[in-house]
Amino acid sequence: MELKGNDYYIQGLQVQQLCDEFGTPLYLYDADKIKAQLDKLQEAFGGFPVRFKYAAKALTNISILKLMRHYGLGLDVVSIQEAMLGLKAGYPAKDILYTPNCVSFEEIQMAVEMGVMINIDNISILEQFGHQYGGSVPICIRLNPHIMAGGNTKISTGHIDSKFGISVLQMRHLLRVVKTNGIKVVGLHVHTGSDILDAEVFLRGAQIVFDAAREFEELQFLDFGSGFKVPYRHDDATTDLRQVGSRLKEAVAGFTKDYGREVEIWFEPGKYLVSEAGYLLVRTNVIKTTPATVFAGVDSGMNHLIRPMMYDAYHDMFNLSNPNGIQRVYTVVGYICETDTLGWDRKLNELKEGDIIAIKNAGAYGYSMSSNYNSRFRPAEVLVYEGKAHLIRRRETLDDLLRNQQEVEF
Numbered sequence: 001m002e003l004k005g006n007d008y009y010i011q012g013l014q015v016q017q018l019c020d021e022f023g024t025p026l027y028l029y030d031a032d033k034i035k036a037q038l039d040k041l042q043e044a045f046g047g048f049p050v051r052f053k054y055a056a057k058a059l060t061n062i063s064i065l066k067l068m069r070h071y072g073l074g075l076d077v078v079s080i081q082e083a084m085l086g087l088k089a090g091y092p093a094k095d096i097l098y099t100p101n102c103v104s105f106e107e108i109q110m111a112v113e114m115g116v117m118i119n120i121d122n123i124s125i126l127e128q129f130g131h132q133y134g135g136s137v138p139i140c141i142r143l144n145p146h147i148m149a150g151g152n153t154k155i156s157t158g159h160i161d162s163k164f165g166i167s168v169l170q171m172r173h174l175l176r177v178v179k180t181n182g183i184k185v186v187g188l189h190v191h192t193g194s195d196i197l198d199a200e201v202f203l204r205g206a207q208i209v210f211d212a213a214r215e216f217e218e219l220q221f222l223d224f225g226s227g228f229k230v231p232y233r234h235d236d237a238t239t240d241l242r243q244v245g246s247r248l249k250e251a252v253a254g255f256t257k258d259y260g261r262e263v264e265i266w267f268e269p270g271k272y273l274v275s276e277a278g279y280l281l282v283r284t285n286v287i288k289t290t291p292a293t294v295f296a297g298v299d300s301g302m303n304h305l306i307r308p309m310m311y312d313a314y315h316d317m318f319n320l321s322n323p324n325g326i327q328r329v330y331t332v333v334g335y336i337c338e339t340d341t342l343g344w345d346r347k348l349n350e351l352k353e354g355d356i357i358a359i360k361n362a363g364a365y366g367y368s369m370s371s372n373y374n375s376r377f378r379p380a381e382v383l384v385y386e387g388k389a390h391l392i393r394r395r396e397t398l399d400d401l402l403r404n405q406q407e408v409e410f
C-alpha cells in the first residue's frame with residue numbers, strides 16, 4: 001500500500017473507496033506484491049532445476065489458487081479437500097503435492113485415485129501403502145531432520161518432539177519397509193516449519209536430505225519445504241534468500257556430482273508469497289477510555305484473524321483514515337465476547353470512531369484460519385489484479401450460517 005497525500009492506494013485504487021464499496025471488515029490482497037515475492041524467490045534460487053509449490057493452506061481462495069497457477073506454480077496441499085480445490089482450480093494432478101499428517105489410509109487411497117503426488121510421513125501408512133500398491137504408485141517421503149528452526153514451537157515442525165515426518169533416525173527401518181515392498185520413492189521432503197532466519201539452519205536440514213538421498217536410486221526431486229521469514233515488524237530480520245540460494249547452489253552441485261544425475265529442487269512457500277500481500281481492513285466502532293488504556297474496538301476480532309491470540313503474533317497496523325494525524329497509544333481489540341486483542345500499546349495516528357484500521361501481514365493464515373465464532377459473518381475478500389478490484393469471496397449472510405443446520409421444532 002502506498003500513501004499519497006492523505007490517502008492510501010493499491011495499484012492506483014484508493015483503499016478507503018474499496019472499503020466503502022465492499023464494506024468492512026475486508027480482506028484485501030495485492031497481486032503485484034505476490035508476484036514481487038515470487039520474483040525474489042526465483043532470483044534467489046537458480047543454477048539448478050527448481051520448482052515452487054504454493055502452500056495452499058496459507059490462503060486457499062480458489063482465485064488465489066488460480067492466480068498462483070497463472071504465475072506458473074504447482075501446489076502443496078495438506079488435506080484431500082485442498083487437493084480437490086487444487087484440481088478445481090485447474091492444476092494438473094501431477095503438479096499437486098499432497099502432504100498430510102495423521103490422516104486415514106482411506107484418504108491416502110483417495111489421493112492415489114486423484115493422481116496427486118503423495119508425501120508419506122509415517123511408517124505405519126508407508127507399510128499399508130507398500131502392501132496395497134507396491135511400486136505401482138511413486139511416492140515422496142517426508143523426513144524429520146530434528147532441526148529446531150526459528151519461531152515458536154507451535155509453528156516449528158522439525159524438532160524432536162514434533163509429530164511430523166519420519167525421523168531420520170528411523171532410516172534403517174524406513175529402508176526395510178521400502179525395499180521389502182518394492183516401494184518407488186521419487187522424492188524426499190523436509191519442512192522444518194515457519195521462520196527460518198538462518199542460512200546455516202536451512203543448509204543443515206538440506207544436508208540431511210542429501211545424505212538420506214544416497215539411499216534412494218530413483219529420486220526425481222528433493223523438497224525443502226518452506227519457512228522463509230517475512231517481516232511482521234518494520235525492523236524484523238528476514239531470511240537472507242540470496243545467501244540461502246547461493247549456498248544451496250553449491251550444495252546441490254556437490255550432491256548432483258555424488259548422485260550421478262540432476263534431481264529437481266522443490267520449495268513450498270506459503271507465508272512468503274501471501275503474507276505481506278494481504279490486509280485486514282476493519283472499522284473502529286468504539287473508542288473506550290478505561291483507567292488502564294484507550295481501547296479501539298473494531299468490527300472484527302479473533303474470529304477473523306486468530307494469529308495474535310493463538311500465536312502471540314504481532315501484526316503491525318495503521319490508521320488508514322487519518323495518516324497524518326498526531327500519534328497516540330491504543331489497545332486495538334475485537335468485538336468478540338472473550339478477550340481478543342489484535343494489538344497492545346500501538347502507536348496509531350489519532351483514531352476517531354468510523355476510522356479504518358489496516359492490519360498488515362494478513363494474507364497468510366488470516367482468512368484461512370477464520371471462523372464464525374459468535375455467529376459473526378466472515379469478511380469479503382477482494383483481490384487487486386492489474387489495477388482492478390475483484391471480489392473473490394462475498395461477505396457471508398445469515399443463510400451461510402444456517403446452511404448445514406437442521407431446525408428441530410419443539
Ligand SMILES: *Cc1c(COP(=O)(O)O)cnc(C)c1O
Pocket residue numbers: 055057058076078099191193194195225226227228268269270271272364
Ligand atoms: C504450512 C506448510 C508450508 C508453508 O509454510 P509457510 O510458513 O506458510 O511458508 C509448506 N509445506 C508444508 C508441508 C506445510 O505444512
